[in-house]
Amino acid sequence: MRALIATDLDRTMIYSSAAASPAGRALGLHSGEPGSRPVCVEIYRDAPLSFMTPAAVDALTALAARTPVVPVTTRTREQFERIDLPGSPFEYAVVSNGGRILHHGEDDVAWRRALERRLAAESAPLEQLHADLLGRIDDSWVSSMRIADDLFAYLVVDGDRQPADFVTDWQAWCAPRGWSVSQQGRKIYAMPVGVTKSAAIAQVRRRLIDDGALDADAPILAAGDGRLDADLLVYADHAIRPCHGELDEAGWTTPGLAVTAHAGIAAGEEILGWFAGRLSDNTRSSKHSPVPDPALAEK
Template sequence: MIFASDLDRTLIYSKTSMGQGINDEDLIPVELYKDEYISFMSKQALALLNDISQLATFIPVTTRTIEQYQRVFHIVNTYTPKYAITSNGANILFEGVPDVEWSAIVQSALKTSATHNEVKALFDEISSPEWALRGRLCDGIFFVIIIERDKLPASIIENLRNKLSILGWTLSIQGRKLYMIPSGISKGAALLHLKTRIGASYIASSGDSLLDESMLLAADFIIAPGHGELFDTYRFSSVYRFTESAGIKASEELLDGIKEAISMVSGMRTEKRRHYEKTNMV
């Protein structure tokens, strides 16, 4: 079994994203950047993640680059995940090292999308320093732009989204970040590749953004935080199950649900195996 989860605003939270009324003594720092702890998990969430990791293969899945993922020291060093998916699915790490086979598959998939230069030129046509503060090309694959979200011109961005779609790219906004990502790569594709490689038959998953949707659609059990881009899009539908809590408390609720689902499947399989052994005894 696999538990595949997004990190930011799903399992780990900055001080500004975790919500109100959180006591510092309930938090454990999980990310260090420039000698400062910038992301946290609650003690209860970590305890639940520990339990889940004993029952299933925990695979962190993130839009972060490899370097940014490695900053999340508590996940990387405490759980030492055998597999991790970074760069929105463009990289699969096997024991911390990029998987060469998957990299070749990704490079082939990228040929179906327009080049970085074409996308940058399209963005530069509509970009304004009033709302686009700075940006960069990540891992040579996708763009991330730091934005002033309150000043974002909605109609212009929607038009950009449509044009990018024609070019084989996806646009997603998460907090103060605007992502432009080739459609040929996704978290879901990377996860399905690992499912086959590991030989798993069951996936539980969680994530908070539309960039997580391909991963969620590859799963057998889904629960998502009651906040974020995915929640804003589907909150009034029955497409996904969302937590009642928002912020860092959502991580506790969703991990509790994941643990219950995985435990149930594990118990059913154990009972089925015992029944098989009993009925086939000589």
């Protein structure tokens, strides 16, 4: 059976040295037998940044050879392209949390233009959000504030010094203006509500079906660890999340959701095994008949 596999990357498929261990200890990159050492899949500023287990590298490579795999990430295109992800090149990738779809590495301009029209109608301008944010933060607990892809904003913070009510208070300002707030570790995101991973994956699914690369009743399998993945996990026919991360800390669930037994880098390996097991099933899609009608579909 073929399926569309849509997977988040950071802390789902790939892990920093600190995030790889459930206890937050840095990886022993040079310990153990060579075949068991974590494999570096991202270099940043001339230093290794992200890793997978050797078994996960093999598993993702094998999956990508069997069925469409779509990396789905909040990273910008530039940040995504730093990763040497096993199984690449991928026909499709979703970056900027759904703000961009890449097809054979090229930006889908029509998707982005349609998205910008929708955001103009539904969300306050990014400039207004930025101005409000500057009045709420200071460098005693915020190490950087960034605008990503001219689309959303995020902070890198010191969690120990972060005001306890910051996220709640800012969400109260953002929600009526068409924005959502999510904290994932040291990063706090403000995202327009119309920018979602599920909408972008619905569009990718539609195109794969139109191209004959996917049956109309092929299921969507998805994985993710943070609140910005929740809509994708709900949209999928079958979904899994690791037993760590923002969703786990919140006790988040949805009907049929699987949760890994392992945390840290071992969860990525477990998720890939779960995907492979689902491909052996004959379960067809029960949510997307015959083709989804994505709000932003545009040829």
